[in-house]
Amino acid sequence: MSNEIQQGTSDNTSVMSDEIWQDTSDEIQQNFTCEICIEPATLSQKFGHDANCVHNICFMCIASHIQSKIDDNICTINCPELDCEKTLIPMECRPMIPSSLFVKWSDCLCRSYVSTYKSCYCPYRDCSEPILNECNVATEKYACPACKRLVCYACRAPWHAGFRCSKASRETDENDVRFGRLLVRMQWSRCPKCGQAIERVAGCQFVKCRCRTSFCYLCGSQDCQHTRRNIVIIVMNIIITIFFMFIFLVGVEGNRN
Template sequence: MGNTQQSMREPPRNSRKNEEDSSFTCVICIEALPQNKKFKNKKRCVHPFCLDCIAKYIEVKVEDHLTEVKCPGLNCKKLLDPLSCRSILSPQLFEKWCDVLCDSAVLKFDRVYCPFTDCSSLILNECKDNIRRTKCPNCKNFFCFNCKRPWHAGFHCSENGELRDRNDILFAKLVERKRWTRCPSCNYCVELLKGCLVVKCRYVAFLLLHVLILLKL
């Protein structure tokens, strides 16, 4: 009878063992928690953290504008996967984390805003080349990536401010359409009709290579 009462008071050893196996201890809050409260870092690392601690940890890092949030495990260099963390974060915090990641990606490239007042779209130079003539993908207007002004065909960036009236703008478009080249010495326009690519400017006897100068304009 005594043995029967004792067995009713104490759970079976196998039951206690299964309960221990189904729990874990969070290394941040040092609480014993069930397995369904354990954070899973999408096959990157298996350090035992609870969902609440990881969520608070990420919030602190995002508030500090850190894009790469590393696992809080000692000496662990694995990164936390944003998609794996989405379900444990508030929509506002996850959106802010995404904004921080986007801002970090943008800062890696040269960037300008479209100079046209009715547009102002952000444009990135992802090819890392020294570009000038740029077409805005939003408003479809052309502008100079270098001086951040509307495209000034036939004029250097330093001369762009000298465009005073509609005739100057029309002439600049004519220079571009005719593929004329401006002499770097006297600024007169030169047209190559035929023959050698090396052109001699008749005004100052300045030799220039038509194709190379054309590419620089």
């Protein structure tokens, strides 16, 4: 029994080493000299962007080029070949570089991606996750994707229901916070000038505070789309009223005749 097994093993080994020897001999015939390290390397170690754009640069040199850039916090990396204006693409280079380097490169790219968008870090200290506004939408209230708590994008602070940003830092007493939430729930508004909470019982959304400041009840602004739209609606109503009165008067005149 043991003889047979030994026989088989030695046979396999001899076949394997023959193949390896043949492979190496093929590769030796297809060597190139890397123009960065001036060392011979096998063709399978030759760097290229694609089949039509191959350089005389070995994988080792590409990897150390990428590594040195990432050490300098540069993650958009140009091709080291002087005549080539391409930038290196991580997915292209992935099979040619150590996987740990690929991960570092991806992290570096991710950080620079975050910094190109309007972003902030979650203001809650136990979270501090970056929050991206990828669509660059003009919203102030934002939920942190990690901890799900609400954040004010404008002032980069925990969400301050019912308070304007500038006021938020001053009025963070617990009662103020509670009142702020009530204000939002009751859909009350705040005077943009004196900060007085105002409840509109009925009527036009353009309200007047006791400090004589007029402002839009919906958004708290003194000149906003709501008020402009409101003025347009009022003017339209006046025109329509005059038009119908005119028709009515014409009708009365017609009946008299």
